[in-house]
Structures are given as structure tokens and as C-alpha cells.
Amino acid sequence: MNHTAIFIITYLCDILLFAVALIGVLRYKRLEPAFKVLATAAVASLSLNIIENIYIAVYKSNAPIYHIRAIVEYIFYALTYYYLFTNRRLKTIILVSIAVLTPFSIINALYLQPYHNTFPTYVNVPTLALLVIFALMLFKQMLLSPLKTPLMKQGTFWFNTGIIFYSTTMFLVIGLSNVYKSDLSLYIVVFYLWYSIVYIFAILVGIALFTDNRKIDNNHAV
């Protein structure tokens, strides 16, 4: 495995996450409540990345951070959807899913997939599946009540595109990771793929935070 390439990729990822978090912080006051949560998620994601780098340097493993990341990111993204949805039933489902998955992730880290050496795939699979469902439901909601604002200027569209892209492709990456975890030379391909997804997702979240504007986003076409 080329260490320089890995270093550059992870370093660039940190810079990208920092840029996204910076956009969120700078535009925080102009954002809708949903995107305020997303901006906080971007800051949390950056913080977890920094902690992860330190943890790898000290303990040569990032598995424990992944256990935290899996549930923290889900909570933030689910809460973003909570504010974006208008349907009360969906809002309730989101709150219930958070209430169920948070203790489950703790149980998983302690008993099912030990946090010190195993990745939390048991948490990733349901959270990613739920995020795909939320993304599809939000697309449906957007189609039912379109805004006058062009789609490309809607933060909701970019965020939702990011989530649907991230959640579906991460399924593939998790699957491939399990298949090729014993073969390091193939695992590097999965590693590049994983970072490509994170890069694209971060860019889409950055665009979402950059384009969202609470003044225009309630301008319905009807």
C-alpha cells in the first residue's frame, strides 16, 4: 500500500471536511433549521476525523471511532430529515429510529461487534437503509410540492442527492470490505472507493450548505 498516497488522500479529506464545516459555520445564521443541523453534523464529522487520525497514530486502529461515527452521523442526518419532512408520521418514525438505534449501537459496540477491533456494520446497515428510505421520501415530498426556486439552487436537493448517493454506495463498500478484508492488495481498491464516496458526499453537503437560504426555500410554486 502506498503510504504517501494514503496520507495525501486522508489529508485532502480533512481539508475538504474543514471547508464544508467552515461553509456551515459562516452561513449558519442564514440557514434553515434543517441545514443548521447539517452544519453541526459537518463540524461533528470534521471533529471525529481529527480524533480518528490521532487515534490511529496512537492505537493503530480506528474501529472505536467508527462506532461513534456510525450513530452520531445517523442522528444528525436523521434530524436534518426531521426538519425537512412535513409529514408528522415520518417525523415520529425518525425520532423512534434514533431512540432505538442509539442504545442498539451501544449494545453492538459492547457485545455484538466489539468496539476495539470490529467495524459497526450491524449499525451501518439499518442506518444506511433508513437514510435511503428518508431520501426517497423527501424526493417524493419535493415532487408533491415543488418550489419556484430552481432545483439547483435548493439546498434540500443537494443534501438529499448526497445522502442517496452516500447511503447506496456505502452498502457496496461495506459488502466489499467484508469480502476483501483478508486481501490487503484488494482492500486498497475498496479504500480508494470509500474515500471517493466520502469526497463526493462532502462536496454535495458543502453545496447544500452553500445554496440553502431560509428566505427563498419556502417559496412554493403553488
Next chain:
Amino acid sequence: MRFEDIEIILLSTAVLFTVVTGFIIYFVILYRNKQIKHKQEQQQLQASFRQELLKAKIEMQEQTLTHVSREIHDNITQVLSFVKLDLAMINTIDEAQKLVKINESRELVAQAISDLRDLSKSLSFEHITRIGLVKTIEIEVARLNKSGIVKAELAVTGEVIPLGEQRELVLFRIFQESVNNMLKYASAKHFSIGLRYYPELFNLTLDDDGDGFVPDQENKGDGSGLKNMENRASLIGAIFKIDSQPGKGCNIKITLNPLEQRLYTDEELPNSFG
């Protein structure tokens, strides 16, 4: 083996990326079509509303002119004819009677002037935009009572707020239409009008004790204008309900949320008249 595995990874990734991208592109196209469709629907609604508003204005003008013509024929012409007769007799009567006739003529002329003033007020339908719905209906109620055909009563509850020029115009036209129907078909003795203003609700109720009818689709389709009233109510976002039975009079209820914004009723023209 390794190359085959890499091929599988790349192929599955490519397929997934293509599917997701395809889905997003499909969504973008679908959304754009929805936006265009909604815009067209909105334009259609605006056009339809303007057309209905224009129709309502023309009908109001026609009704006003009919009323003016009837008033001039039945009232003012009669009064002035009396004055003419009095004045024609003035040379043939003594001084004391002359004074009586002159005073009588003066009173009749004053009455004619007053009637003409009232008529001039109702000549323009735009007076609703100046004096508001409540005052306009008050004038109509006074006119109905003056005619002696029916005893009309108006009850206003709550704090009167302007509902918007176009909404008030449409509501007034619905009121006029129901008055017409009542006078034409119902043989009613009493007519009650209720205007109820609540913070997020406005009610206009019209009750008569006339012959009544069965408010089915057939009635809505004929010349009674019920369908018209219902259509117009829906154009301003109001709910139109009619309740009537043969021999039990008629009750019309129009419910409106005055805070609800409707682009085609609120744009361009000022929405209040203070």
C-alpha cells in the same frame, strides 16, 4: 484472480454510480416538469379568476342598471309627475292652497333629490372597494326593507377586517345572486344575513323562510346561479354550502379563511381598502 476481482469491484461500482446518477437525472427532469405544470396551472387559475371577476363585475353593473332603471321609473318619475301636477294646478287654486301645494312640491323634490343621491351611490360597483363589504350589504338591506317585499336583517359579529378587494367583490356578487334568487323564486317574508368575523375564519350566512327547494345537481345546473356561486366561492378559496328543503326556506353558508393567501386573488391589485 486479482484482476478479475478488481474488475468485479469496478464494474459493480460503475453500475451503482450509473443507477444513482440516472435516478437523480430522472428526478431533476420530473421535478422540472412538475414546476412547469404547476406554473401553467397557476396561470390558468389566474386567468380563470380574472375572467370570473370580470363576469361578476359586468353582472353587478347590469343589476345596478336594472335597479336604477326601475327606481327611476317607479319612484323618481312618479314623484316628479306629482310635482308637475301640483305645479300645473297652481294657477287655478287660492293663495292658501298654493302654499300647501308649493310646500308639498318642495318636499317631493327633496325626496327625488335624496333618491337620486342614493341611486348615484349605487351606480358604480366600485363603491364596494371604498366602503367595504359590510357597508355595501347594509345599503342593500336598507333597499330591500324599503321595497317592502321582504324584511331583511343584518347581523355582524366579531371585529370587521378587510378581506381583500377581490374577495369582497366576489362575496358581494354571491350575496346579490342569492338575493335575486330569493326575490325571484322563494316568496320569502324574512331574510337574514350574517357576517361573522373570527381571527382565522369568516362566515357569510344567508337565510330565508321562502319556499325552499332540493339543492341537487339539477338545480345547480339551471339558471338559478347556484353553480356560479359555488364556483366563485371556490375561486376565492371559500367553501360554499347550501341547505334547503321544500317549504323550509334556504340557508347558504360561505366560509373563508381570510389569512389564506391565494396568488391569483392577491397579486397586482391592492388587497385591502382600510
